Amino acid sequence: QVVESGGALVHLGGSLRLSCAVSGFSASDYYMDWVRQAPGKGLEWVGRTRNKPNEYITEYATSVEGRFSISRDHSKNLVYLQMTSLKGEDTAVYYCTKVGQYYGSHAFEVWGQGTKVTVSP
Amino acid sequence: SYELAQPPSVSVSPGQTATITCSGDNLGDKYVCWYQQKTGQSPVLVMFQDMKRPSGIPERFSGSNSGNTATLTISGTQTMDEADYYCQVWAGGEVFGGGTKLTVL
Numbered sequence: 001q002v003v004e005s006g007g008a009l010v011h012l013g014g015s016l017r018l019s020c021a022v023s024g025f026s027a028s029d030y031y032m033d034w035v036r037q038a039p040g041k042g043l044e045w046v047g048r049t050r051n052k053p054n055e056y057i058t059e060y061a062t063s064v065e066g067r068f069s070i071s072r073d074h075s076k077n078l079v080y081l082q083m084t085s086l087k088g089e090d091t092a093v094y095y096c097t098k099v100g101q102y103y104g105s106h107a108f109e110v111w112g113q114g115t116k117v118t119v120s121p
Numbered sequence: 122s123y124e125l126a127q128p129p130s131v132s133v134s135p136g137q138t139a140t141i142t143c144s145g146d147n148l149g150d151k152y153v154c155w156y157q158q159k160t161g162q163s164p165v166l167v168m169f170q171d172m173k174r175p176s177g178i179p180e181r182f183s184g185s186n187s188g189n190t191a192t193l194t195i196s197g198t199q200t201m202d203e204a205d206y207y208c209q210v211w212a213g214g215e216v217f218g219g220g221t222k223l224t225v226l
Contacts, residue, residue, distance in 0.1 A: 033215070035164075043156070043164065043207050045215035061214055062122070095163060105152035105211050107169040114163060 002096045007115030014086050018115055020079040020096030027072065028052045031099035031106065032079045034070065036092035037114075044092075048099070049079060063089075086119045093117075123212035127221045134226065139195040141221045143208030146189060151210045153191040155184060158220075159204040167206075168193060200225050 006018040020032065031054075034046040047060040049070045058070050067085045072078065079096060094117055098110035126144045133139040143153060155168035167178050171186040181196045195202055203225045208218040 035215075042205075042220040043158075043209075043217040045217065048215075059214065100169065102152065102170050105154065105170055106215065107154045107166055107175075108156070108164070108209070109166055109175070111163040111165070 002098060002110055002112040004094060004096045004112040004115040007094065007117045009118045009120055010086055012086065012088065012119060012121055014119070015082070015084045016086065016117060018081040018083070018094055018096075018117070020081070020112065022077045022079065022098075025098070027077050027079055027098075028074055031101060032070075032072075033097045033099050033106075033108065034081045035095045035097055035108065035111075036090075037095070038089070038092040041092075046081070046094070083117070086117075088119050088121070091117060091119045122214075123210070123216050125208055125210065125216055125218035127206075127208060127218040129219070130222045130224065132224045132226065133195075133198045135200060136197055139198045139202070139223055139225075141193045141195075141206050141223065143191040143193075143218050144189055145191075145210065148189050148191055148210070149187045151186075151212065153184070153186050154209045155193045156207045156209065157202075157204045158207065164207065195223075198223075198225055 003021045033048045050057045069082045071080045093114040095114045096112045097108040100107040100109040152170045156164040157167045158164040168184040172184040205220045
């Protein structure tokens with residue numbers, strides 16, 4: 001399973017780091033993604049850290065490129081989402097997901113319960 | 122950027138067949154996943170690679186994808202299937218449809 005933490009109320013322009021604790025599998029073997037959901041809205045992909053065979057390469061949605069970064073602590077089986085220069089539109093529940101790789105696609109197979117980030121003026 | 126379009130809402134009577142569509146340019150050339158999200162809960166994967174069901178997903182869920190439209194079909198819909206449903210594809214980044222609220226009444 002995956003368990004997110006670190007959500008909080010933060011001011012515009014501020015920073016926050018979310019954590020995703022992985023258990024039951026080695027995070028290094030999987031792509032790990034972050035997906036968010038603004039209040040009353042749909043799902044939005046935030047970004048990805050690929051697995052060890054793919055050198056943990058990171059990829060980001062255009063909306064967060066340059067402001068957010070994803071990293072890992074391999075010794076603790078943790079995945080992080082570092083968020084900077086936060087905007088009002090970053091207010092959302094942030095989900096950590098385990099990604100299944102299939103020919104031509106990726107599937108978000110395991111979701112955490114989410115952690116809430118609120119960006120206030 | 123690639124976009125996926127879903128109808129905002131679909132209604133179905135219990136026991137009937139629900140059809141939820143997802144449209145995008147040449148969508149049939151991509152593999153589509155579907156997620157179910159019940160109120161107050163995290164999303165759950167119900168279909169991957171267009172038509173494959175993860176373990177634990179009932180057989181009444183099926184999927185197809187051709188041309189510009191992917192379809193999630195729920196046969197013999199039950200009240201427990203009431204939820205928001207999202208389609209998703211890889212298109213240079215992961216893309217989600219806007220979601221469809223399925224009402225069973």
